[in-house]
Amino acid sequence: MLERIFSRRDEERRVRDQNRLPPGQSLTQKFPVLHYGPTPKSDLKDWDFKIFGLVEEEKVWSWEEFNRLPRQKVTMDIHCVTRWSKFDTVWEGVLLKTLVEEGLVSPKPEANFVIQHCEQGYTTNLPLTAMMHENVLMATHFDEKPLELEHGWPLRVVVGSFPDRSEEWRAYFWKGGKWLRGLEFRASDQLGFWERNGYHNEADPWREQRFSYGW
Ligand SMILES: Nc1nc2c(c(=O)[nH]1)N[C@H]1C(S)=C(S)[C@@H](COP(=O)(O)O)O[C@H]1N2
Ligand SMILES: [Mo]
Secondary structure, eight states, X not given: OHHHHHHHHHHHHHHHHTTOSOTTOEEOSSOOOOOSSOOOOOOTTTOEEEEEESBSSOEEEEHHHHTTSOOXXXXXXXXXXXXXXXXXXXXXXXXXXXXXXXXSSOBOTXXXXXXXXXXXGOEEEEEHHHHTSTTEEEEEEETTEEOOGGGTTTOEEEEOBOTTOOOSOOOOGGGSOXXXXXXXXXXXXXXXXXXXXXXXXXXXXXXXXXXXXOO
């Protein structure tokens, strides 16, 4: 037990020295589960994934089709607004950037925002430019294994920072919707669940954009 506490502190010191620990965060070696409402359990037989709104061609992919899309493995540090950060997490899945580059998704010129639509009506919103970064992954796997149900199985978005801090844009972890079922492309922004409930719309951990005080 004591050994574990010391190693946590050592790890935290190391990432702080490397400028990877955002202000007000502390390192966790666990993987907390956080979401609003019950955990949905999908049936992959009738699971589908929709690309809709301001795109040249709307898409509906089955689970099998989604898994044939080009895939990437990405290592990221993730920062939860509730003040835990987890480092060097390994995810595998699909980047919107790749889908756009390969012509599999073509946002219309007037598309400026992307809404992640999840099971049970949960949504979260990002600018299209942000969603196109390589640290925003639609992940099917964590740590070389399919996601656990409570972490978003079968598909979730993960938003994090790269261990070398080379990302051009970053956000707290809630900008990654669990149990993702579709992406909607829009001209105007639309606040998601936590954003409507007082969380900051931009959510940069290095600027501690945790809450909005506009209400
Ligand atoms: N569908 C859905 N996704 C969600 C949430 C939620 O309530 N519903 N909560 C967000 C929040 S606030 C956080 S911190 C992360 C937590 O992810 P984890 O449970 O895998 O740690 O999921 C995000 N994605
Ligand atoms: Mo959160």
